Amino acid sequence: MADVAKRLERLKQKMRETGTDLVALGPGAHMQWLLGFHPHPDERPCLLLVSRAGETFLMPILNADGTREDTDISFHCWSDDEGPETALATALSAISADGARSVVLDETMRADFALLLLGALPQPRHAFTAETVGALRMRKDEGEYSLIKMNAGIADEAMQKAFAAIKPGMAEKDVAGVIRAHFSSAGAVTQFTIVGSAGNGAFPHHQTGDRKLQDGDAVVIDIGARKQGFPSDITRMAVVGHPPEGYDQVHAIVENAVRAAMEAARPGVKAKEVDAAARKVISDAGYGEYFVHRTGHGLGIDGHEPPYITAASETVLEEGMVFSIEPGIYLPGRFGIRLEEIVILRAGGPEILSSLPRDVHVVEV
Structure with a gap:
């Protein structure tokens, strides 16, 4: 079982070392490594957002109840009739990342998830996970x-x-x-x-x-x-x-x-x-x-x-x-x-x- 708190702190330390303001992970292997699980992946935007100040989920409301059994990280939920934009803006603000300039994207996430996030930020510079989550995953425990x-x-x-x-x-x-x-x-x-x-x-x-x-x-x-x-x-x-x-x-x-x-x-x-x-x-x-x-x-x-x-x-x-x-x-x-x-x-x-x-x-x- 992954030690979630320890891995999150190691990630935030990497973010400090690399000058990264925000890491965004979609459901997949990076999130699995960090949290020990990932929510059901489908076309609905679902993102784990990690800043140096905290972490939160952008979560489709359909997946919220099932995912809550696996984590106590906060959710910012959205429904199909509302769309994810408002929930995403609130999520970014909650972890002091609404002005993030240096953003790390999960290279395996859907392109529409990535574009949604980048479109919600002011002139972000983006990179992939090689120097953050990827670097941590290379050394096993x-x-x-x-x-x-x-x-x-x-x-x-x-x-x-x-x-x-x-x-x-x-x-x-x-x-x-x-x-x-x-x-x-x-x-x-x-x-x-x-x-x-x-x-x-x-x-x-x-x-x-x-x-x-x-x-x-x-x-x-x-x-x-x-x-x-x-x-x-x-x-x-x-x-x-x-x-x-x-x-x-x-x-x-x-x-x-x-x-x-x-x-x-x-x-x-x-x-x-x-x-x-x-x-x-x-x-x-x-x-x-x-x-x-x-x-x-x-x-x-x-x-x-x-x-x-x-x-x-x-x-x-x-x-x-x-x-x-x-x-x-x-x-x-x-x-x-x-x-x-x-x-x-x-x-x-x-x-x-x-x-x-x-x-x-x-x-x-």
Whole structure:
């Protein structure tokens, strides 16, 4: 359960540091992180408004009674026949934000919500949440670690179920079904099941389909589910029978890229340096053009969130951040290999959450 008062105070401190007068969040992940819930999202403007002086909701009256069960923050309600403009003006005045000039907008909120707010303020300058809520969300607390670790354990079990089930003649979608069934049995909601065999594995976001597995296939298995508000994400490799030509060499290169990124990931290092470490291993081995995505992404309430481990990211990594390390090599028409770990960045380096080895799982035929 989020410590709402502590998180609100941390946000207000960030606002003071960044000279921000007002933060406006719509129903979604940022509000979920800050308050531990968010109201039902629909087309009716609903905003959490936070100034350095206080906080309040612009709340559709239809949602007020249900939302009141989750918070004691004040509401400024509006009805369909009145419209939100008057309630918004009153809400801004109540927290001394009716003259706000520096406004942070939730980048995921509806555009009409944002325009309504900006239109109610005198010549506001706006930015998104990277230096306020986003910066705070990147450093997890112990409660978040516990839930992320729990989900990682469930994903490990689902991967093992997939390994045990794979056999020649089985369709990709049937392997995915085994994974989904385990997630469901563990009380988790499946978010994605990428099962890419042979040439399909060369598409990093392959749409799992009807192709049947056969001897000589390399199989990418990238899976994730969500339980108690947090997700999992892991990728491992399987081979049916005899590996395709060149597989072992390419797998070793990707493994070395993972290790290089792990070694580079330390507090105080820029995210782009971690990406560069993985990319150098793959490029030096002659496969640079086949590493077609970033090295990693943050993971928290959202499955993909900052920090992003990209070639251009200037984000300085800090102790407590959670992110993936997942380099890959994708050879069109042949196979793809991706190895993915979720890590918590500790003072001495990454703590890997999965207990599964990154060795290829070989299916006997």
